[in-house]
Amino acid sequence: MKNAVQILLITIALISSVNAQSQTDFGVKGGLNLTFYNVEEANFGDDTDVQIGIYAGIFADFEIENGFNLQPELLYIRLGDFKFLNAPIYFKYNINESFNVLVGPSINYFFDFFNAKLKVRADLGFAYNLTSSLDLHMKYTIGFEEITPNGLFLGVGYKL
Numbered sequence: 001m002k003n004a005v006q007i008l009l010i011t012i013a014l015i016s017s018v019n020a021q022s023q024t025d026f027g028v029k030g031g032l033n034l035t036f037y038n039v040e041e042a043n044f045g046d047d048t049d050v051q052i053g054i055y056a057g058i059f060a061d062f063e064i065e066n067g068f069n070l071q072p073e074l075l076y077i078r079l080g081d082f083k084f085l086n087a088p089i090y091f092k093y094n095i096n097e098s099f100n101v102l103v104g105p106s107i108n109y110f111f112d113f114f115n116a117k118l119k120v121r122a123d124l125g126f127a128y129n130l131t132s133s134l135d136l137h138m139k140y141t142i143g144f145e146e147i148t149p150n151g152l153f154l155g156v157g158y159k160l
Contacts, residue, residue, distance in 0.1 A: 023063040030056035031155020053079030067094040084110040100127040133159045
């Protein structure tokens with residue numbers, strides 16, 4: 001966990017020093033997490049089991065140029081008995097004033113997983129700005145390893 005947090009903090013520090021003149025926003029976000037497990041059901045084939053969880057966290061939004069932003073986040077996720085930190089780093093493209101596309105890697109640190117506590121995943125997200133401070137967002141997370149499930153996040157974000 002310490003390494004993931006350190007990587008995120010170093011990234012934020014480097015970006016903010018390079019983009020000192022740029023617009024930077026900070027905020028909070030939270031919502032529901034739907035996680036999809038693909039389970040083999042004996043001779044009946046695959047069965048997709050869905051578990052519902054919650055997430056909450058913080059984000060920074062660094063303006064780069066011409067509608068491109070960098071948005072690192074740090075989210076706490078609770079999903080059944082599992083608790084973990086999710087640290088995505090999104091490249092964000094502002095299609096217009098209301099609609100954004102986010103894509104990038106995310107690092108997950110599982111507090112109570114038996115082994116391989118650190119997982120890397122890929123995220124694709126969309127955000128719709130209701131106001132200049134409030135947005136609705138959705139992201140889909142793809143796990144690269146067999147034991148890493150895919151997830152759908154639905155939530156709201158508020159710029160401070």
